[in-house]
Amino acid sequence: MTDRIQEFLRARRLEGRDNGPCLVVDLDVVRDNYRAFAKALPDTRVFYAVKANPAPQVLSLLAKLGSCFDTASVPEIEMSLAAGASSDRISFGNTIKKERDIQRAFELGVRLFAVDCEAEVEKIARAAPGAKVFCRILCDGEGAEWPLSRKFGCAPEMAAGVLEHAHRLGLVAYGVSFHVGSQQRNPRMWDGALKSAAAIFRELSERGIQLQMVNLGGGFPTKYLNDVPAVKTYGAAIFSALSKHFGNRIPETIIEPGRGMVGNAGLIEAEVVLISKKSQDDSVRWVYLDIGKFNGLAETTDEMIRYPIRTRADGDATGPCVIAGPSCDSIDVLYEKAPYHLPISLEIGSKVLIEGTGAYTTTYSSICFNGFAPLESFVI
Amino acid sequence: MTDRIQEFLRARRLEGRDNGPCLVVDLDVVRDNYRAFAKALPDTRVFYAVKANPAPQVLSLLAKLGSCFDTASVPEIEMSLAAGASSDRISFGNTIKKERDIQRAFELGVRLFAVDCEAEVEKIARAAPGAKVFCRILCDGEGAEWPLSRKFGCAPEMAAGVLEHAHRLGLVAYGVSFHVGSQQRNPRMWDGALKSAAAIFRELSERGIQLQMVNLGGGFPTKYLNDVPAVKTYGAAIFSALSKHFGNRIPETIIEPGRGMVGNAGLIEAEVVLISKKSQDDSVRWVYLDIGKFNGLAETTDEMIRYPIRTRADGDATGPCVIAGPSCDSIDVLYEKAPYHLPISLEIGSKVLIEGTGAYTTTYSSICFNGFAPLESFVI
CATH class of the missing domain: 2.40.37.10 (Lyase, Ornithine Decarboxylase; Chain A, domain 1)
Structure with a gap:
């Protein structure tokens, strides 16, 4: 309050x-939250998960602060553009998209798409030629209060094939994404997923394809009845896991806070x-x-x-x-x-x-x- | 189809x-369903549960056919009136109502209200003086695919006190209601609830208060993957249970089909x-x-x-x-x-x-x- x-x-x-x-949403708190994320993960781009709260004032404020936007649908892309975000700051992060929606997003300038199977890669190759794709992998949601089901992502051992398929079809095999579960209260949960991501980077590299980005997903909690660790604790744990698994070749990273930004x-x-x-x-x-x-x-x-x-x-x-x-x-x-x-x-x-x-x-x-x-x- | x-x-x-x-909703099917209810329970008034599908065309058709309306809120009362129902054909069937909403319903002419506790009776006595109230009792939802929780209704042994309280406050203690669970596939489930209702009628009669109505609720199923008994089977089972528990003094009855009317x-x-x-x-x-x-x-x-x-x-x-x-x-x-x-x-x-x-x-x-x-x- x-x-x-x-x-x-x-x-x-x-x-x-x-x-x-x-x-009632207080924009001052949103501003503070954005700055806390930017400070805790200074080398990571923030893609606000629009679905958490798409109020135009929230989107406009975040666009002004420099945020990027993770969107689930064409209307969310349009809302982000209307709020002042340029299309290169928008990710179509839903792994489930109609081909005509991919095409519409491409027409609007979006070039970054989530996938988790070959069929989705093929839609993107047809409707958004040359775009960047990242493959979402399943990961253990233990420790999350709103644990994710198996709905999104493929088994890590399938991801290299999906990304290679994208590469062959003229897309940019850009990276890997995962989600450790919403309202994730354990900052160490990123470690296991980053280990899988690094293995996929190595496997693709052996096949001659250089991935560039890890999408660290959302999961950052907001305080309900119990206290939660501060954002900087997550930043430190994530940076430590990145260093552990990627050594001195840390990739580009993005995060997708929703609840943690506006909750x-x-x-x-x-x-x-x-x-x-x-x-x-x-x-x-x-x-x-x-x-x-x-x-x-x-x-x-x-x-x-x-x-x-x-x-x-x-x-x-x-x-x-x-x-x-x-x-x-x-x-x-x-x-x-x-x-x-x-x-x-x-x-x-x-x-x-x-x-x-x-x-x-x-x-x-x-x-x-x-x-x-x-x-x-x-x-x- | x-x-x-x-x-x-x-x-x-x-x-x-x-x-x-x-x-896509086919009004011909709604018409057939209404007629099947009217035929299966010829002495029972049908109160369509507006919440199931409040499309204006559905409400208008049912109003023309002679249906009454079970409503959950003031907007549903207004929709029913707009569809051509007179206010004496509308029940405010939600046991959870703001006092100002009761007052608004009363202003709109509604005189029939659901209750399940003394506090709700007191609101109605203040905001809708002289109105009819029926007390909802808890009943076993066994056999229902969408079984009801304990959210609505009081223990049967509490109902007489609630209705007597209404009587003392100048309301018409009108009857008892229950709901055997939505998508109820067992027509015999009305039997136990009618036994409880008859006991409440007797107890109130001993206290000098003559209840008049039993609201048999909804629960009538629609066909999904499994076949369900026909409406006439429900009609026969209900009539048989009414006779068993009320003898030759069968009260006024109403039903509140929603799913069974439009599903x-x-x-x-x-x-x-x-x-x-x-x-x-x-x-x-x-x-x-x-x-x-x-x-x-x-x-x-x-x-x-x-x-x-x-x-x-x-x-x-x-x-x-x-x-x-x-x-x-x-x-x-x-x-x-x-x-x-x-x-x-x-x-x-x-x-x-x-x-x-x-x-x-x-x-x-x-x-x-x-x-x-x-x-x-x-x-x-």
Whole structure:
């Protein structure tokens, strides 16, 4: 909670506009985060993961600060261009792309594409001739709070073949990427992936192809309920792993922070709609908010991300609660497996503040599920 | 797949408008479904669960056919009124309501409200004086493919107290509701809940309060991969359970079908974006579609709803696939725990048809996650 956000919420309340949940993002925090990344990894280019929060003001600020952009789709490329990024600062980082979208990206000037199989390489060779490609490899997501599935990347032993295929089809076999898992709290997790990446560099080199870049992915955490290491700790661990595996031939590197760039810049104000018990002797209260899985808090799926929730009654005695959203959907329950402790004095109609909600909240909202509007968002 | 949908999709393709996934809903099927419910339960009023698919054309058709509407929010009440329903045909069926939303609903003429605790009764007594309330009770969701959590309803032994509280506060203690779980494939599951409801009727009667209505909820299934019993089978089982527990004093009843009303009326056409393997010797292919959890298929969460997927290569030899969506989100995987079998001859760029997608698809879409547009929808 920054002073600026506090001031904004106070004004909104005074004007009687606090009728539904809203997210407020403080650009000063985004600026600080960008500078922390730039300082922690001075030789690494920052590609902001647009999907984390594509608010135009966030993109414009980052474009001005010199950030590059990791995009998932043509609309995200267009948003990045509109924010002032030149096309050489944009990566089409989704490994799953329609050929006509690759073509459109190429027309817009994008020359850097992610792949993880030969079929995707062939699409790019046809639709974006001569472009640079990097191959994403699978890596262990241990230690991450939002661990990645096997959806993206191929086995490391397959990557050399994919990149050689790209080279043969006239593309620039440019490098290797991986992702150690979102909200990765262990800075040493980059080590194993960099070892695999270095092996791919060596194997391609033996085949006469010189890779140039390692995309270190995202995974940089934001503070939720638990403290997380500082960005500079990640920078040091990554630099140490790079030196260990690449010696004095350290390649060009890029990072793709999303959550780490905007997560702690945002705060959601919500309202307690109902507090009840399921039976007279129930020891657990149900606390229903006006925000749930479908209008902003999708990352509570499987209770993976556990947001700090602040109330005006903090400091009073607490009791266990199940926290749920306002919709008529039974899966719209935020925390039940591990009940959340909230003040016993909390009342229906009270406001609550949900911290660390700058990433993966706004665009995740459903368009109108149960008639509820998507999460309102303000960037200040 | 109806002839009308087939014709619509053919025309869309010829016009070159088939650039992204789309849902097509055939109103003739909705009409047939409404009539089947009306026939199977002739003495029961149908309250269509608007959240399942709030397309204006669907609501208008159902309003014309005589349906009532179960709503989850003020916007859904407004949509129902706009479709031609009078306010006495609208129930505010969400047990979690802001007091100002109850007041707004009351101003719009709504007089029927769901509750499951005393605090909600008190809100209604203040904001909607004299209205009718029914108390939702918890019931076992066994046999349902989308079983309901404990989010809605109170223990049956608490309901009499809640309804008596309503009576004392000047409301009409009107009845009891329950929900046997969505996509409930066992028609006998209404029996236990009706036994609890009848006991609450008796207990209130002993306290001098005559309840009048049982809301039998939804749960009526639509056909996905497995056959489901016909609506008339449900009607017979429910009538039999009503007679068993209420004798010759059968109360007024209502049902709230959503999925059962529109599920099989809709079909999504999507496109194969990529087919790949994670390693050379992988026996499972990954098939990536241009639709996933975030732009229409949210009900594949935990692989609960397993949609039939048709391809032009059906009949060819099949092999196991993981099916995933197009976004850069690792949880956007539709079927992995139990791999799906698709034709080995399926190719990148092919269209696939996802059946039974008329319910819980459009409004579940995220507004712009990863830059992807919400699911396009056509009602014909």
